Amino acid sequence: MKLSVSGLAVIRSGRSVISHLGFTVNAGEALALTGPNGSGKSTLLRVLAGLLPTSAGTIEWSGGQEDAPLSEEAHYLGHRDALKPSLTPLELLTFWRSLLGRAATDPLTALERVRLGHAAYLPSAYLSAGQRRRLSLARLLVAHRPLWLLDEPTAALDQASETMFGALVADHLTRGGLALIATHAPLPIATRTLSLEGIL
């Protein structure tokens, strides 16, 4: 599997956010996106997720499932946690598992993996910021999608959870997955780095 982007340009409300951007990510590789606030890291991830249109350039995805658009091959973890206060973590994961297709780990095991097993039956409203983040990470495990687009995944995570996150991504990469991670903090795994500063 391979993701290659070339000559990518994105214009949002008349302002050029990304221009002449090109890079390649191969299977088993993670790419860290760095750069100051407003340099287009989140925009790039949303574009790859198919949530924003491009104005120029190509995004090529090869080696995935036939006929599946990139948005169905990618997991997107944004700033907002997509969490429903009245549902339990288990209900949420079960729901996303059926919605995202290609079911992988079962929801309870995924919750154990992110150390949220004890909160499986608690309404999500009671979760702390870090626990919410961990619940979002568990979503990446319940459905199999080869490309992970993570927007500051370690925000609000404590030391132990950060190590756990590193292990999750490392597992994903050894199974031939790809990951793009926008971040300000150093990541707990070895990655190549793509700096978006200077594009503005």
Add this chain to the structure above:
Amino acid sequence: MIAFRALIRRDLLIAMRMGGGAGVGLVFFLMLVTIMPFAVGPDLVLLARIGPAILWVAALLATLIGLDRLFQADEEDGSLDLLRMAYLPLPLVVLAKVIAHWLMTGLPLALAAPFLGLLLAMEPQALLAVTVTLLVGTPALTLIGATGAALTAGLRRGGLILAILVMPLMIPVLIFGISATSAALGGPLSFHTPFAILCGLGLFALVTGTISASLAFRASDS
């Protein structure tokens, strides 16, 4: 299909646990219909004659005030981004959400209509006709409104714009809903003709509403 059912189930579960939201339309409907006899006066013949129209207008307005919540909650917490990346095509995501929304808002309106019709001194036959036409008409209204709800999902106070956008499109449904009801009470026209057109409008809204709501999401990206 599993994904489609899961989405309906989730929305119903959230609506039932949260309470509140679903009841607003019904209470509004109830209030509008109960104050009408006071406004019109104790003329039972007049009330019975305009009863179907009152019920239909009240149902339309009650549908409108609930519509802004159709996609807003999912937009606010980021679920909509993930739904758009789901395995399920976007028009079907829209349809599943519309079905869940209608079950919580439109269906109670249609079921409450015959009881409220009693307050308006309506004939049994008119009560039956209003209920049947509302059962067909309210899903059509929700489907038509879905496009407006999709366009205004990102706006904090999109309710008014939404109402202005979709109200004109709802008028044909209102016209044929009421004319079918009047036809059932006797008149030159048979009940079937306007009712068939009402059903046709519903099917038309089923196709165009789901597709144009999906396009509306993409249009509001840039």
